[in-house]
Structures are given as C-alpha cells and as structure tokens.
Amino acid sequence: MRRRLVVGSVNKIRLGIIGAGNIGGVHIREFSKLANLCEITAITDTYLPLAEARAEEHGIAHVAATPEELIHSANVDAVIIGVPNQYHASLAVQAIEAGKHVLIEKPMGINAEAAKQIYKASEASDRVVMIGHQMRWEAVPQLIKEQVDAGELGKIYTAKTGWFRRKGIPGWGTWFTKMNESGGGPLIDIGVHMLDLALYLMGNPKPVSVFGATYAEFGPRKKGIGTWGKPNWNGTYDVEDLATALIRMEDGSTLTLEVSWAVHMDTDNTPFIHLMGSEGGASYKGASGKLLTEKFNRAIETDLKKPEDDEGERLRLSLHFLDCITQGKQPITSALSGYTNNLILDAIYESSRTGNEVKLNWDI
C-alpha cells in the first residue's frame, strides 16, 4: 500500500485549483506535501479575496480572475474542481476540452445527465479524469480490498453500507441544502462516498435496478443542525435528511445503502460497510474493521486497524492522480465510476418520488 515518493522529479505537474473553500484547502495541503512531483501554479474562486488569501498563504503564483482564465492558462496542466456540485460538469467539460487533466470532487455531477456530459468528454479525450472518492484510499478499506481480490471472501452476494449522522446538517441554507446547487442532501453528500466504496469493494458488479425512499423530517423545521458549516437562515432547505435504498446488480447480488444528516437513532456517526461473501465477510467501520469466516466449525475473526503512522487517504488519492498523469493510467475512480454513482443516486430519488423500483438506463 505504501509507496516511496520519487525525490527530484524533473517535470513537475502544474496544478490549477478552482474553488478555494473547504475542499480547495484540503487539496492545497495534500498536493503541497508532494512538492517534488507537482506545483500549484494557479487558483481561482468566485469570491476572489478567498483565492487571494490562499495564494498569499501558500505561495501560489497566480490568482486567475475566472475559472475560464485558469482553465486556458498555459501554466496549468491539470485542473482540480472543488466548487458546489452544480458547476462540476460545465467546468470539467471545459477543462477536458482545453486538454487539461481533471480531478473533480465528489459527486461527479449534480445528477446523471451532468455526469454523462463529463463521461462523454472523458471518453473523447486522452486526459486523466478522476473523481475525488477518497474513501477508496483509506487504510482499512484497502486491507479489505486485498482480501476481496485474493478471493478470500468467495462470492459477495450481499452488502450493507451507510453513515448515520445523528445531528449533522451542514450549512443550513447554504448551497449544501439547496437542491438546485447540490442535487440532494446526505444521499449525494455522504451517501455517494459509501455507494462508491461499497461497489468498489464488491468488485464493481453492474447495478441494474433500485428501490429507494428519502425523507426530510428535520431540515425543513431547522432541526438536526450540525456544527460544520455556517448556517444561512435566509436560505433554503429543500433536500432530504435521510435516505434508504436497495440496489440490485446484474449478477443477483444486492447492496443496501442508508444515510442521514439527522436522525433520532443510537448512532456513533461512523461510516460502515459489511460485505457478506460465501467464504468470508468483511466489516469496515471508520478506522477499524474485521475479516470474518468459519473454520474448524468455529466463527473466526481477524481485526483490522488503521496504522498509527498512516500517511492518510487524501495523500494517497493525490499521489494516484499524479501517477495516472505521468504513467498515462486510467484512475481507479474513473469518469465511469462517477457516472455509475450518479445514475444510482438519480434512480433512488426517482424511486422515492414514484414509489416504484427504477430500472437503470445505461444508454449513453
């Protein structure tokens, strides 16, 4: 899992960051640790003072006045998109068509139609297009994936994933809780992480249908507010605060997905996945996990733990992006995986609206 970084690389990849907010700051922090491989040469944000402050603090040479200027800058090889979900597709497509490699924050699109645009642009280009699903680089899921790939779990016939936040609505009234800017609530915010990771650990079976339901019992009443993100009480809350779904795959396997920003439930707010295989199982819960099987007629368990000196999933994600660019590789979180996630999310919302199972339409 660990890789020694190559020191003294000659052609550094020049990065431009669109969006200087929360996740923009995370990208600056992590790529700065890889300064032997890359350099952040430009940054922009619709709120320019924020971009200027980040540039000043981190020695970024250029603050572009607009995303378009940054995308077309000759000093940028790769663009990192960390803005509200509604802008992902237009910026990503522009960047790909301008010949830039692109790292797009999750979710890939605000909906499947937007994700399809990115997927098509990616297919028509030789650039690296990667989605920021950092949970795939977390230590415990990586240990589980090794066992899945070695066949130790046998056939994974069902899995269960979720993340219940008890009181965690982020930034009430900001873009997070506005359907037209975010595309949804906890399902598209944290559910997309769990969906992506669960499908990956299951071996990327092809999803074919979805039954889902979403609820908004807290947000509209200004309840369930978390500590993260400043509320805007003049804003809007028109997204769900809990979602539940069953996803059926072509090979007959199934996945249940359950997430909340707010719920009256005994929960420790930890993301989880349980994989149930014919020969063994695996459970992931935050920084720990278990491998489970039966031997000598006894239930056997092996504990998994994130190492104390773990360098972190975001660093491994950043390194993977740079590796894909230098080695011309397809990222493990490709545009197809992002599109798959968006297709399922749309189907869950549709199923909730109609009360029916929704068959996924894979026509591109």
Ligand SMILES: NC(=O)c1ccc[n+]([C@@H]2O[C@H](COP(=O)([O-])OP(=O)(O)OC[C@H]3O[C@@H](n4cnc5c(N)ncnc54)[C@H](O)[C@@H]3O)[C@@H](O)[C@H]2O)c1
């Ligand atoms: N991987 C993760 O775990 C993770 C964590 C947080 C956020 N995200 C994702 O990152 C994205 C941004 O989230 P955030 O928490 O950083 O939000 P944020 O509100 O903190 O920051 C977004 C920034 O984008 C700027 N902006 C808005 N529209 C823009 C545009 N068209 N062009 C340029 N700048 C624009 C805003 O001024 C703001 O500074 C979202 O897609 C979110 O889902 C991912």
